[in-house]
Amino acid sequence: MNMTYDSAISASVQEKKHSIFQFSKTFPALIVLIAGIAISIFIWRFLGNQIQNDNRVAFDKATTSVVNRLESGVKENEQILSSINGLYANSVQVVRDMFELYGSIPTRSNNALLSVCYVPFVTQQSKEDFIYYAKSERYYDYAIKPEGNRDIYYPIEYIVPLEKNMHRSGFDIATNATAMSAITEAKKNNGAIVASAFYDVRPDTAGFLMMFAVHKEITDQLAAQLQGSLIDGIVMLELNAKVFFERCIGTSTPGDSNIVYSITQENSNKHVFASNNFTLSGTYSPLLIDQRKVKIADKELTINFATVPNFGGTFQAYTPLMALIGGIITSFVAAAFLLSVLTSRARAEDLAERMTRSQRRIVDASQDIIAVIGLDGKWKSLSPAVQAILGYSQEELLASDFGNLLTTDAYIKQYNGIVTSAKDEVGTSFEGQMKNKKGDILWMSWNLTVSRTDGLIYAIGRDITLQKMAEDQIKMKNRQVQLAEQSALEVSEFKSQFMRELSHGLRNNLTGTLGFLQLVTDKVYDTEDEMQSYIANAENSSEQLYVMVTDIDDVTESVGSDVAAQKQHFQADKLLLSLKENARTIKDKKLSVVQGEDSAPATIYGKQQLVTNAINELIIALTGSMNEGTITINTRPNTYEKVVEVELMVTPNDTVAEMIDLYKKNINNLVDIIPKDQNEIIFHLGLARSMVRRCDGTLLVESLGKGEPNICQITFPMGKITKK
Amino acid sequence: MEYLPNTMCVIEDNLSIRKLYVILIKKAGFDVKEFEEGIAALEWLSHNSPKLVVCDDKLPDTSGLEIIPKIRAFAHGKKMPVIAVTGFAQDGDKERYLTAGFNGYLSKPITTSSFVEQIIEIANAAQ
Numbered sequence: 079m080n081m082t083y084d085s086a087i088s089a090s091v092q093e094k095k096h097s098i099f100q101f102s103k104t105f106p107a108l109i110v111l112i113a114g115i116a117i118s119i120f121i122w123r124f125l126g127n128q129i130q131n132d133n134r135v136a137f138d139k140a141t142t143s144v145v146n147r148l149e150s151g152v153k154e155n156e157q158i159l160s161s162i163n164g165l166y167a168n169s170v171q172v173v174r175d176m177f178e179l180y181g182s183i184p185t186r187s188n189n190a191l192l193s194v195c196y197v198p199f200v201t202q203q204s205k206e207d208f209i210y211y212a213k214s215e216r217y218y219d220y221a222i223k224p225e226g227n228r229d230i231y232y233p234i235e236y237i238v239p240l241e242k243n244m245h246r247s248g249f250d251i252a253t254n255a256t257a258m259s260a261i262t263e264a265k266k267n268n269g270a271i272v273a274s275a276f277y278d279v280r281p282d283t284a285g286f287l288m289m290f291a292v293h294k295e296i297t298d299q300l301a302a303q304l305q306g307s308l309i310d311g312i313v314m315l316e317l318n319a320k321v322f323f324e325r326c327i328g329t330s331t332p333g334d335s336n337i338v339y340s341i342t343q344e345n346s347n348k349h350v351f352a353s354n355n356f357t358l359s360g361t362y363s364p365l366l367i368d369q370r371k372v373k374i375a376d377k378e379l380t381i382n383f384a385t386v387p388n389f390g391g392t393f394q395a396y397t398p399l400m401a402l403i404g405g406i407i408t409s410f411v412a413a414a415f416l417l418s419v420l421t422s423r424a425r426a427e428d429l430a431e432r433m434t435r436s437q438r439r440i441v442d443a444s445q446d447i448i449a450v451i452g453l454d455g456k457w458k459s460l461s462p463a464v465q466a467i468l469g470y471s472q473e474e475l476l477a478s479d480f481g482n483l484l485t486t487d488a489y490i491k492q493y494n495g496i497v498t499s500a501k502d503e504v505g506t507s508f509e510g511q512m513k514n515k516k517g518d519i520l521w522m523s524w525n526l527t528v529s530r531t532d533g534l535i536y537a538i539g540r541d542i543t544l545q546k547m548a549e550d551q552i553k554m555k556n557r558q559v560q561l562a563e564q565s566a567l568e569v570s571e572f573k574s575q576f577m578r579e580l581s582h583g584l585r586n587n588l589t590g591t592l593g594f595l596q597l598v599t600d601k602v603y604d605t606e607d608e609m610q611s612y613i614a615n616a617e618n619s620s621e622q623l624y625v626m627v628t629d630i631d632d633v634t635e636s637v638g639s640d641v642a643a644q645k646q647h648f649q650a651d652k653l654l655l656s657l658k659e660n661a662r663t664i665k666d667k668k669l670s671v672v673q674g675e676d677s678a679p680a681t682i683y684g685k686q687q688l689v690t691n692a693i694n695e696l697i698i699a700l701t702g703s704m705n706e707g708t709i710t711i712n713t714r715p716n717t718y719e720k721v722v723e724v725e726l727m728v729t730p731n732d733t734v735a736e737m738i739d740l741y742k743k744n745i746n747n748l749v750d751i752i753p754k755d756q757n758e759i760i761f762h763l764g765l766a767r768s769m770v771r772r773c774d775g776t777l778l779v780e781s782l783g784k785g786e787p788n789i790c791q792i793t794f795p796m797g798k799i800t801k802k
Numbered sequence: 803m804e805y806l807p808n809t810m811c812v813i814e815d816n817l818s819i820r821k822l823y824v825i826l827i828k829k830a831g832f833d834v835k836e837f838e839e840g841i842a843a844l845e846w847l848s849h850n851s852p853k854l855v856v857c858d859d860k861l862p863d864t865s866g867l868e869i870i871p872k873i874r875a876f877a878h879g880k881k882m883p884v885i886a887v888t889g890f891a892q893d894g895d896k897e898r899y900l901t902a903g904f905n906g907y908l909s910k911p912i913t914t915s916s917f918v919e920q921i922i923e924i925a926n927a928a929q
Contacts, residue, residue, distance in 0.1 A: 578892060582860065585889035589911040590818030596914040597822075602829060612825075619818045798864070 103424045107417035114409020122402035129397065133390050137366045140333030141383045145370050148341075148381075151190075151326030152374045155288050155315055158184040158194065159271050162313050166292045172196070174215040174236055181238030190322035191315055192285060193243045196292075197251055197261075198311035200231040208233075212248075223248050232261060232312060251314075257287060261312055263376065264291040273375035276343050276350045279316050284350075286322075288375055289314035323351035338364070339383045341372075350379070355386060362387045447539035453497070455480045458534065467522075467541045469515030483512040485519055497535060500528040509542070521546035557761040558752045564768040565749075571772050583626045590619025647797030650680040650713035650722055656690050657697065657711070669701060674712035680722040681715075683797030684773040692769035692792070693724070696777075699762035700728040700788050702737070721775075721793040728788050734759055735781035735788055742779065770794075803878050804850050809833040810921070811855040813843040813869070814887075815862050822914070823856060823887075830918040840864035844872055847879065854883035854925040859890060859899070870903040883925035887912065 101108075165180050166172055181194035200208045205222065212220040212235055222233040232252040237243045251257040260274035271290045279285035292310045323341065327334075338359050340352040349356075364384035372379045388395070441448050441461045447468070448461040456479060460472045468475075468483065481490040489510035500506045508524045521543045527536040594616035596602075603609040657671055682689060697709055707729030716723050728734070737759035744751045748764040755761055763779060770777040775794040782789065810832050814820040817838075824834045835852060837843035840861040847855065855873070859866035866886050873879040883906075886899040891909035899907045906924030908917075 578890065581891065582889035585891060585910040586816055586819065589889070590816065590822060592911045593819070593822040593826075593914050597825065600915060602825075602914070615818050615821055622818070 100424075104417055104420050107413045107420055110416050111409050111413035114412055115406055118402050118405025118409060121405055122398045125398040125401050129390060129394055133366060133385070136333065136336060137368065137383070137385055137389070140331075140337045141339070141368055141370055141381075143331055143333050144327050144337070144339060144383070145372055145381065147327045148323075148372050148379075151322060152372070154188065155191070155317065155322075156271055156375065158188070158191070159288060159290055159313060159315060162194070163269065163290055166313065174217075177236040178238050178240070181236070185239050188325070190318050190325045192279065192283065192318050193246065193316045194238045195234045195246075195314050195316065196236040196311055197232045197314060198235050199309050200233060202227060202229055202231075205231060208235075217247060221248050222250050224250065224253060228252070232258070235311070260287055260289060261291075264289050264312055265309055267291070267376070269293060271375045273377040275346075275377065276319055276348075279318075283318055285317050285319045286374070286377075287314050287316060319350055327351075336386055336389055337383050338386055339381055342380050342382070344378045344380070358387060359384065365389045447537075449537045449539065451480050451535040451537050453528075453530070453533050453535065455494075467514070467520070467539070468512065485511040485513055496526065497528055500526065502528060502530045504528075554752055554755075557755070557758065558749045561749055561752065561761060561764045561768075564765050568768045568772050584623065587619050587623035587626060591616045591623065594619065645684050646686055647681050647683050648686045650682055650724065651677075652686070653682070653690060653693060653713070653724070654711055657693060668706035669697075669704070669709060670707075671709045671711065674710045674725070674727070676712045676714060676725075678714045680713050681797035682722045682794040684775070684794050688769055689773050689775075689794060692766045692773065692775075693726070695762045695766035695769065696726055696779075696790050696792070697728075699737075699759045699766060700726060700731075700734055700790060702731050702734045702757040702759050704729065704731055704734075707731075715796055716793070717796070719793070720796045722796050724792045724794065726790040726792075728790075730785050730787055732784055733757060735784060735786075738763070738779050738781040738788060805878075806833070806835075806850055806852045809835055809850075809852045811843065811847065811850075811852040812836045813840055813855065813861065813866075814858045815839070815860070816858070819858075819910075822912075823917075826914055826917050830922075832918075838862070840866075840869045844869060847873055847882075848876055851878045851882060854885060854921055856885050856887050856921060857904075859886060859888040866899070866904070867902050874903050881929060883921075883928040885921050885924050 161184075162177075162180050165176065169176065177194075177196055185191050185194055198208065200222075208231075209220060209222065215235070217235075222231055228250070230252060231250045233248050233250045234246055237247055240247070252261070254277070256275050256277040260272055263272045264270075267290075269290050269292075271288060274287040274289075276284060276286045279287065289312050291312055294308045294310055334353070338353055338355050340349045340356055340359070342348060343350050364386075366383075366385045366389070368383040370381045370383065372381060444461055444463055445466070446461075447463045449464070450458040452458050456477055457475045460475055462472065464475060465471055481493060484490050484493065493508055493510065496506055496508050505525055505527045508526055510522060510524075511519050512522045514520055520541055523540045523542045525538045529536065594612040597612045598609055598616070603612060651673070654671065654673055701707060701709070709729075710727040712723075712725040712727075714723050715721075733756055737756055740751060740754060741748070741760045741763050748760060752761060767777045770792055773794055775792055778791040780789045780791070808831075810827050812820055812823045812827070812834055814823060814836070815838050820836055820838070824836055827834045832853065835846065835850070837846065840857075841863050843855075843857075857866045857869060861869075866888065870884060873882060873884055876882075884904050885906040885908060886904040887908045887910065888895070888899070889910045895909075896907045905928040906921070908920060913920075
């Protein structure tokens, strides 16, 4: 299937996305999401319950407070009755003053208490006696109200406070069914306190009665027969219902603001009291409701409680939901963040993996050797290119020494020197010859980065054999060209010199010939003999001219001079001094230059720089690749041949000897044997030879055989010793 | 030091040419002191002051270019007319000799009819 570059990229991106969002990589985010939602629900439920419990506690506290206060109010009135009951129990007869004494204190302190009364049981038969007795108790206008004949009467006899209740004195409470019902119950309960139902105890006042019956002092047998019907009277409290409730529970406590309540009496839905905020009831759905029972003596009141609207506050009501929503949002955010982190890490891992894979491919595909070498010189890792370049497999080289492949100790020394002196983490380079598995010699260029922190050397090696061969070829060609140029220069100088000398010779000889012939022509003579001598001189000059023309080679060689301005006379020992200071081979190597014992003062005539260069080239040639040795120079004048002989004797070297032989055999064809030249020995000999000849000198190079010194003998034109 | 106003000094290694110079100078009425080598001429010149010196460049023991600074080194040699007569006649040669200290330059071959007049003229100009 053909796949375009774009489709390949697109497929790669899809694969990458799929890879990044794999469940195996992103499941922690899902777990965080589920856990976050679960925790949110738990918090929601927990907070809800907690708030509900708190609300319940607050609600219960408020309702209990109301109930307690109400019960406390009931108890207060029961204690009043109990106190009076004690009075009747301990007294044979309770008279008005005693009753008023006991009853006045509670009526002054309890504003809900309308009155404390004693209501005697009176029959039709005892009605008149009772009225008589009441009047004797200083109720002078006492009469039973309402008037009329009835079988039994329960008229109020004693009443406290009398001033406020004068109109109630003598009122027969048996005329009220509710009151009578309570009296009947009191009679049955044998002195226990009972209460009436709520009713209008006064024409404008709703209230209720609390009472107990005062029984006659009779035997138990009789009491049993009469079934408790024989009583002296009733002690009762008339209570204003509204004031009673307000006194008990009207004063608000902090908890009251949280609740709404109403109080109904037994078997009735009519509210006998309600909280001030009861008007809200029915307008909302209360959060909590409760029903509590409170007894007033034998009567039971029902209190219906409900929470006020916004009980606990709106914020509190919504806190669990907010916690749930917040938790879920947080869970999603956390999961998204984690997913982002996981996918980022996955992307980073994916990228790193791709990069690692790419780098591995680059390393594997590299045609250079990419290697890691320990600071001890052992191979640590190698790229596959080592097989192609050096012929060894990676396994064969690992743990072996880098220096084992170098061809000479000099390279090992050079490599160690570079590694030792290299700056940390700064690249450096090393070039050297290495042997491959077949034993062939390769030129390798190594870029080395020494990391002392890692204890490793990161190395990239490239086979530069072909490059080196090309460079060598170029160098060889350059040497050939230089040699040819030197020869051409030499020839050119010879030609110029020859032409100059030829011109000089012709002009000189023509001067004689022409001069004397002009004298003859101009008749500048006095005698025939004189004329003949002129002619003879002209012939002599012509003869010299002829000799010069026929022996022109001799003329060329015999002239041996140059343009005077470029030549000079200089002491041969200056040559030695110049060599010690300037010879480049001596500077770089441990070569010593000494003056031989046969040396004698001599003056050379020639171009000093050219002579120095020639000697320098000879030293380079004769020392070859030697790093140390001695060069002995002897200079001496040869007055017979008018030359200065310079002899160089150099420490034995086989390669130099071999090259000298080759040089001598090919003395007229040096350019062609340059490819066979080793260490540029023939090249430098050739240059030196040309330079010496340009100085009108001669050069003779000899090798005395293996292990013997190599000798070079040069002659330069002798100069004149300057007299000071 | 002896002043010789009627004597001309010739330094020339070529015998025929030297003879020619001597003939021409004597026929002009001057005495001639001739030398084949430069060193001997210098020795003579160190004690004598001729009217002028005719000097070849290429000599067996030295050269005209080496002689001229030595002549100028003499106390009486600073204004001594010294004329180079040489076979070196390539471009730049004349300037080279004049720069070296010669008062005049004549290339070989010479013209015999005017040679003495030419060197006298150069000598007069120098003085």
